[in-house]
Amino acid sequence: MFTTFLWIVLAATGFGRIGDDEKQIEALYGKPGRDLGTHGEVHELGYISGGFMIVVDFVNGISQREGFANPDTSRLSPPTVEEILRMSAPEGTSWRQTPVTGDDRSWRRSDGKVIAIFPAPGKFLFVQDATFVQPKQ
DSSP: OHHHHHHHHHHHHOOOOTTOBHHHHHHHHOSOSEEEEEETTEEEEEEEETTEEEEEEEETTEEEEEEEEOTTOOOOOHHHHHHHHHHTSOTTOOEEEEOOSTTOEEEEETTSSEEEEEOTTOSOEEEEETTOOOOOO
16 A cells, blocks of 8 residues: 555656756755765765655766665565656656666666666666766766
8 A cells, every 4th residue: 555655656746857957856856865976077966755765866967867765775676666667767668678697687768768777686776878877986
């Protein structure tokens, strides 16, 4: 029942989308709860919204990567992963699972512009621009 309620709330608010600017992300997630700093060209901000911790990586003020996790850092359930993917796809797009090595999972959005990565530990789902490169710390 809680999961159903959460899905209704998320459907009403929606997730930010890759390519949104900081004001658009703030309109959806609220004010950032934490500034995680700047690494090269990437500025990371942390949010709490829709029952998730969300880390958004901005490049030149544009969202290039969003990481979703449960606030208690427990594993994301398969239905939750599916819902995050659904909410991260604009109308007219869909996700297709792609082959990977090991136990990680990944998807490519049908427009080819965005990918999703779900590392094996299952605690974070990353949705990012297909060309985004995580800066080295």
